[in-house]
Amino acid sequence: MGIRENFKKGSVEMIILRLLSEKDMYGYEMTQLINERSHGAIQVPEGSLYPTLYRLIDNSYISDRRERVGKRQTRVYYHIEPTGLERLDEMRAEFAIFYDGLTGIMDYEEGETSE
Amino acid sequence: MNNLSTGLQEYYRAVEREIPCSGKDKKRYLNDILESLYNLQSEQPSAGYDTASDRIGDPETLGETYKETMSAASIRKKVIHGNNLKALIVAIIGVIAICVIVFVITFIHDVRERDNMRHGFIITYPAQYLDEPWEDVIAREGGKVIYDIDEE
Numbered sequence: 001m002g003i004r005e006n007f008k009k010g011s012v013e014m015i016i017l018r019l020l021s022e023k024d025m026y027g028y029e030m031t032q033l034i035n036e037r038s039h040g041a042i043q044v045p046e047g048s049l050y051p052t053l054y055r056l057i058d059n060s061y062i063s064d065r066r067e068r069v070g071k072r073q074t075r076v077y078y079h080i081e082p083t084g085l086e087r088l089d090e091m092r093a094e095f096a097i098f099y100d101g102l103t104g105i106m107d108y109e110e111g112e113t114s115e
Numbered sequence: 116m117n118n119l120s121t122g123l124q125e126y127y128r129a130v131e132r133e134i135p136c137s138g139k140d141k142k143r144y145l146n147d148i149l150e151s152l153y154n155l156q157s158e159q160p161s162a163g164y165d166t167a168s169d170r171i172g173d174p175e176t177l178g179e180t181y182k183e184t185m186s187a188a189s190i191r192k193k194v195i196h197g198n199n200l201k202a203l204i205v206a207i208i209g210v211i212a213i214c215v216i217v218f219v220i221t222f223i224h225d226v227r228e229r230d231n232m233r234h235g236f237i238i239t240y241p242a243q244y245l246d247e248p249w250e251d252v253i254a255r256e257g258g259k260v261i262y263d264i265d266e267e
Binding site: 074076 | 130144154172176177180183185
């Protein structure tokens with residue numbers, strides 16, 4: 001598994017919650033937005049989203065509903081629940097702490113004093 | 116699934132092969148994959164295996180992602196299910212134990228009661244004559260001997 005894949009693995013849940021905090025979306029719409037906003041750096045195919053979406057549904061962070069689009073098509077729309085918004089806030093805060101810590105390690109230069 | 120093009124059917128079977136285990140989770144996942152394929156076909160009627168792989172994901176990678184993401188959740192579910200089963204067994208044993216205790220108490224009580232009434236009768240006669248000896252009341256008013264232990 002590639003290095004980026006490893007980073008991505010831990011972030012998909014947060015990415016989904018972040019997107020759904022804007023509006024209800026269906027799977028393919030999310031994959032398109034992830035690709036677009038990350039400038040192609042993060043690509044999550046539709047099929048890879050489902051297991052994470054199931055986990056979020058099972059934990060009541062999000063809910064789903066089916067909508068008929070056109071004559072034959074149906075779309076499953078995902079909706080973030082209040083607990084999901086709380087979870088997103090927690091994840092963002094943890095991510096910020098982790099990111100700062102990681103940057104501190106990676107950008108460390110000899111002679112630099114740690115506070 | 117028969118309404119899908121051959122390429123998309125092939126893709127679906129490839130995903131099906133890559134998904135481990137069985138049961139509800141797999142069914143739910145494959146249903147969503149199938150729905151994605153129908154949507155893809157209605158948007159791009161000429162879509163085949165490769166287009167599906169690009170949009171929905173390479174079957175092998177999907178299998179890996181599924182295993183990684185679902186394994187922790189499934190284990191957690193199994194533990195919860197196991198705990199529920201244990202609780203159910205304990206509850207059943209508890210109910211049986213209570214029934215046995217009630218039966219034993221009732222049986223002992225019944226034996227004592229019979230013991231108390233040995234060489235006697237269970238009789239019924241009007242309550243207003245309770246102060247008089249029962250033999251006199253039965254002789255005068257009539258009554259009913261409903262149980263004679265000595266005759267058993």
